[in-house]
Structures are given as C-alpha cells and as structure tokens.
Amino acid sequence: MPSASNAGRSPARPHPGSPTTPVWADVPARTSRRGDFWITGDRVEKDGAHYQAGPMYVAWEAPVDVTQALPIVLVHGGTLQGTEWGDTPDGRPGWAQRFVEAGHAVFVVDRPGHGRSPYHPDILGPTSPPFSYERGRAVYFPEGGGETQWPFDPSDADAFDAFIAAYGPMPADLAHAQSLDADRLARLLDRIGPAIVVTHSASGPDGWLLVDRRPDLVRAIVTVEPMGPAFGHTPGIGTLTWGLTAAPMRFDPPRATPDEVRAAAAETLRIPSLTGLPVALVTGETSVFATFAPSIIGFLEHAGARVDHLHMPAHGIRGNGHGMIYEKNSDDVLAVVLAWLDGLRTR
DSSP states (O other): OOOSSSTTOOOOOOOTTSSSSOTTTTOOOOOEEEEEEEEOOEEEEETTEEEEEOOEEEEEEEESSOOOSSOEEEEOOTTOOGGGGSSOTTSOOOHHHHHHHTTOOEEEEEOTTSTTSOOOHHHHOOBOOOOOHHHHHHHHSOTTSOOOOOSSOTTOHHHHHHHHTTOOOOBSOHHHHHHHHHHHHHHHHHHHOSEEEEEEGGGHHHHHHHHHHOTTTEEEEEEESOSOSTTOEETTTEEOTTSSOSSOOOOBSOOOSHHHHHHSOGGGOBOGGGTTOEEEEEEOSSOGGGGGHHHHHHHHHHHTOEEEEEEGGGGTOOSOOTTTTSSTTHHHHHHHHHHHHHHHHHO
C-alpha cells in the first residue's frame, strides 16, 4: 500500500502540467457552450447570524448543435465530487465530454457538502469518516478481485495520490444528506426541464428520491453500481433504512417508518412515482457492488419501475470493477448505455 511519504515511490515520470508536457499539449481543441451556476441552499440562523446551508454547484456543457432533446444530469458518488465524470485518471475524456459529443447538454453537480459545494459542520452537521487509501483499494481494486481495467498501476504512488485527492467529507447523517441532494436536484430539474439522470454508487439513492419529488421531470435513470443491497449498510457512509434509501420514500399503501418497510411483504412495496420509469442498472464483472443487483432490481420491480440490468460481461465487456466510468474501457461501457438510451427513443 503506498505510504503518505515519498519513500518507495515509482520513478518520476512526465505528467500533464509539467513544463515539458503542458496539460493542453495532446488535447484536441473542441467547440462547445459551457457555464456554471448555483442551486442555492436554505438560509439558517445560528447565534444571531444567518448562513446558507447546502448549496449545490452545477457545471454545464452543451454542443454547438444539441441533437438530443433530453439533457443528462451526472450525479457523483459518495465523498467524491463532479470531477469523477471529467477526464479519467489516465487522461482520456470522461463520460461528461462523451455525452456532449453524443449530442446532449450535460449538467454535472457537486452534491451539497461535496467538492465546490461548501461544507461546514456547524451548518450541515458532523462529517463522515475520511476516505482512506485502504478503503480506495478495497472498493476499486481489491487484492485477488480480478479487476483488469483499472486505469493506472496500483503500485504507482503518484497516480494513487492523484486519485485519492478528489475524496472529501460528506454529512454523517445519510438521510439528511440524501434529502438535501434530492431537494437540490429537484430544483435543478425545475430550472432545466425533463432530463435523464445518471448516478454512481452512493448517489444511486438520490435518483430514487429525486423521482419521488419530480416524477414528471425524470424521464429515465441510469444507475451505475448503486449503493445496496436493499436495506444494506455501506461502511463510512450509512444504512439504507427505507429499502433503497436512507431518507423516506412515498409508498402506496403508505409506510410510516423504516421498520414498517422492512416488515412488509416485498410485493406490497409499491412506489407510485417509480411506476413505469425506465431504469438501466449498470454493473461490472469484478465489483462486489454487482452482487447487490438482484436485490435492488427486485425492489425496483416491486415498486413499479421497468428495469434493464446492463451487466457488462453480457455485452462482451470484461474485467471491470466499481470505477467503470473511468476505467480503461470506459468508452465501451458508455457505448452500452448510449445504445440503451437509443432504444428508449424507439420504443
């Protein structure tokens, strides 16, 4: 495991941004429209002063000619930030750019308390535990796990440092954090209109909560290895006490508490907002998150969603783990997703 010191590092190598290899040297020029804005948070009072709690930063990019009617909203995973949809660790364009190239306007958020969306524990409450190098290895390329698509050599300490640098805190209260995310995402859709929502890992529950708030504005969800299984616990993040979320969902018939949801027969857990919703659940060959898929799919289908399981080996794409959105064959994975979206348009 790489240490925090320079001891044992691999030999120095040129990297983007050095005087000899400018970051722009090998990047093709492209033309697009882009900008950013804020979904503001709530004003709260503390000790006689007023503060803003939980704003959400949004960066957007659109091709000169937008050929796809629905924009894409990209929601990053737990303790990360919107940069995970940008350039991959080995320097290739990430999914944000690829969706733009496919003709979509793209909105990339930093969830409240993550990345450029400010966090202060006096306003948003205590933080989660820090994300360790050991946790990163266990999630993305565990020893003996069969991962073959990781975009850098795990023994490359500099590359590993750059990867872990993106991780920060998140609110320790998972239910509160998910509610904040879903509320801000709902206001984003109020501003931009109907959209396709793409989630990853711990943001998977945000997608279900967002549909519950704006069922008329979420046209489809692509969820890449979402947090699970149903009622599952993720170390350092929290527990899905309401089945697929830590925050309440609206069931029919209503369920007043998490205990009522857990005690109910699975086939009775209908969620009206999810009825008929197209969902693509994307999993890789080697990730433990792929083992959560049957539980999540079953829960969603009982809720009323129309779920397609896009398991990469079934599409001839092998060796992927939890980070498939930026692994070496990330473009191949995205091609499967884009084909699924094209299929929705022809139904």
